[in-house]
Amino acid sequence: MLARDDIIAALGAAMADLQAAIDADDQALADRLGVHRTDLRCLDLVFRHGPLPAGRLARMLGLTPGSVTALVDRLAKADYVRRMPDPTHGRRVLIVPTDRAARIVTELLGTRLAEAHAEVADFSNTELDAIVRFLRSAADRHERSAAQLRGQS
Incomplete structure (x- = not known):
């Protein structure tokens, strides 16, 4: 047994290896989809959090509303997302993934x-917890670090 x-x-080395592997995988996925890395982050958020208004996407991505508009325009042109009216807010639109995007990501x-x-079947519930x-x-620590590096509190 190790000390x-x-x-x-x-553990630190494994985390660094994991971060590098995720970074390389994200780049390969973005390249395969023909999108920018920030576009890929947007797709991830829309898939994980469901329909999102552009303003919330802007905050989550750390971008200006104008930048998110251009980003969503690119993704809509590629048929990865679409805009739909927000049923709870008359003037707001929501960004949702298209069926094509869901099919491609699943594939x-x-x-x-x-x-x-x-792989997780080999772990006990206590280990998984x-x-x-x-x-x-770790995610909280990195989010705090990113905010600090951007000069936010």
Whole structure:
């Protein structure tokens, strides 16, 4: 069994390797879809959080409303998102993924998701809970760091 310091060092190295692998994978996916990385981030948010108003997307992406308009225009032209009226707000529109985008993402990521589901079967509920707590803590830490680097409180 490794000493605690060695395990923590191995965890740090594994996190760095994971971050680099995710970065490379995101770039490859953006290239495959023919979009910018920020466009890919937008698609991710729309898929994960459901229909979103452009203003909220702008805040989530750290962009100006005008930049998000141009980004959504690009994604709409590529048939990855569409605008739909917000049923709860007369003048607002929501950004939603298209059926084409859902089909493409499922085709490209389906095998990876199946592999991930198979891998987590080897972990106990206690281990999975610990992994979730660690990943959420890491995500919070990175979000705080990003805000600090951007000069926000």
